[in-house]
Amino acid sequence: MAEKKLPFTKAKLEEIIRQHKTPFHIYDEKGIRENARKLTAAFAWAPGFKEYFAVKATPNPYILQILREEGFGADCSSLAELVLAEMAGITGEEIIFSSNDTPAEEYIKAKQLGAIINLDDITHIEFLEKHAGLPEIISFRYNPGPLLKQGNTIIGKPEEAKYGLTRQQLFDAYRIVQAKGVKRFGLHTMVISNELNPQCFVETANMMFDLAIEIYQKLGIKVEFIDLGGGIGIPYRPEQQPVDLAYVGEEIRKAYEAKIVANGLHPVKLAMECGRMITGPYGYLVARVLHKKEIYKNYVGLDACMANLMRPGMYGAYHHITVAGKEDWPADHIYDVTGSLCENNDKFAIDRPLPRIDIGDIVVIHDTGAHGHAMGFNYNGKLRSAELLLRPDGSVKLIRRAETLADLFATLNFPQCELSLAAASTTE
Numbered sequence: 245m246a247e248k249k250l251p252f253t254k255a256k257l258e259e260i261i262r263q264h265k266t267p268f269h270i271y272d273e274k275g276i277r278e279n280a281r282k283l284t285a286a287f288a289w290a291p292g293f294k295e296y297f298a299v300k301a302t303p304n305p306y307i308l309q310i311l312r313e314e315g316f317g318a319d320c321s322s323l324a325e326l327v328l329a330e331m332a333g334i335t336g337e338e339i340i341f342s343s344n345d346t347p348a349e350e351y352i353k354a355k356q357l358g359a360i361i362n363l364d365d366i367t368h369i370e371f372l373e374k375h376a377g378l379p380e381i382i383s384f385r386y387n388p389g390p391l392l393k394q395g396n397t398i399i400g401k402p403e404e405a406k407y408g409l410t411r412q413q414l415f416d417a418y419r420i421v422q423a424k425g426v427k428r429f430g431l432h433t434m435v436i437s438n439e440l441n442p443q444c445f446v447e448t449a450n451m452m453f454d455l456a457i458e459i460y461q462k463l464g465i466k467v468e469f470i471d472l473g474g475g476i477g478i479p480y481r482p483e484q485q486p487v488d489l490a491y492v493g494e495e496i497r498k499a500y501e502a503k504i505v506a507n508g509l510h511p512v513k514l515a516m517e518c519g520r521m522i523t524g525p526y527g528y529l530v531a532r533v534l535h536k537k538e539i540y541k542n543y544v545g546l547d548a549c550m551a552n553l554m555r556p557g558m559y560g561a562y563h564h565i566t567v568a569g570k571e572d573w574p575a576d577h578i579y580d581v582t583g584s585l586c587e588n589n590d591k592f593a594i595d596r597p598l599p600r601i602d603i604g605d606i607v608v609i610h611d612t613g614a615h616g617h618a619m620g621f622n623y624n625g626k627l628r629s630a631e632l633l634l635r636p637d638g639s640v641k642l643i644r645r646a647e648t649l650a651d652l653f654a655t656l657n658f659p660q661c662e663l664s665l666a667a668a669s670t671t672e
């Protein structure tokens with residue numbers, strides 16, 4: 245079983261907590277950079293390989309800046325994500341805009357930034373043309389439908405997923421935009437999510453290489469890039485293994501040689517848009533135990549709740565938990581670890597064997613670096629936490645402050661709002 249280690253000691257955590265109130269997410273910059281380099285190394289053979297980091301996973305410009313320094317671009321799916329990428333200095337074709345059900349203003353912004361626009365539907369050709377004009381380069385998201393043997397739980401079966409164009413639509417779409425004067429083309433798919441089986445990524449690449457060949461043979465269009473999407477899973481559970489990126493890179497290289505090179509399409513740029521795999525394992529939600537409750541089950545109540553991390557409540561997802569300073573204690577107590585929402589699924593763990601927990605203990609929830617803080621919400625008036633960055637030199641930087649009641653009420657124009665806020669500020 246792989247050990248789930250922390251990049252900080254309990255003493256270091258206590259030092260951080262003296263400066264920054266719990267709960268907070270903290271990201272390990274060294275881990276993120278090293279991991280980013282592993283992906284780059286696995287595809288070093290590929291002409292112009294580019295990872296467009298999925299901004300939705302960790303939409304913080306400090307994180308995007310680190311990844312830009314590692315040579316990554318940004319995969320954006322909304323106006324806010326486009327603006328964040330721009331803020332972090334990622335512009336032009338370093339951005340791929342992969343949205344769905346897209347409002348006109350988002351296409352307009354993407355076009356202004358010179359981002360590569362990846363259309364999710366054939367009808368969006370006309371919509372884009374009407375609202376923003378067609379750019380020189382266009383990509384389409386392919387949904388292989390039941391052609392793909394298996395789906396997985398988060399994204400569902402491709403034929404039941406709302407994303408992308410069918411095979412027939414894809415060919416029609418390239419024909420249409422070619423006739424309208426588009427000169428450069430991309431091909432995209434995203435069919436798996438949080439997948440740990442390396443073979444799935446090799447199969448996706450094979451499917452896409454075959455498709456690129458068919459597009460070339462039938463339409464005479466040579467796609468400039470093939471984006472294999474994100475979806476590389478991470479070992480949330482201690483018994484799981486990370487995806488062997490070197491193996492995936494090498495197997496995809498063989499497929500590229502056998503298909504793309506052999507059919508005269510070389511060079512085609514390869515792209516990915518991973519989020520989870522890049523930052524996920526290097527984020528930690530740090531919380532304090534507020535209460536213990538013993539009724540029909542034993543509960544441990546934290547000062548963090550589902551508003552800080554939705555995945556366990558929403559998908560029943562496993563997140564490993566370490567009680568700081570008790571790493572070597574036997575896990576001989578069974579707890580439900582909860583937050584304070586008036587929702588019974590506000591539980592970070594159910595029936596989890598853990599060491600004896602005491603009020604005041606610091607609890608660290610692992611693997612919150614992607615789709616963690618980002619999914620936060622304000623139900624029950626819960627405030628979203630701060631985000632901290634643990635720098636390679638051991639210093640800690642606040643990269644997003646915690647929300648305040650004033651943030652929460654900023655959109656209210658109720659007359660008593662300011663007075664009540666002033667009164668409440670004494671308890672914040």
Ligand SMILES: Cc1ncc(COP(=O)(O)O)c(C=O)c1O
Pocket residue numbers: 298300301319342434437438473474475476517518519520521614
């Ligand atoms: C289009 C697209 N690209 C990339 C991603 C990133 O996925 P992951 O973080 O699992 O790699 C997602 C996730 O929702 C997505 O919808």
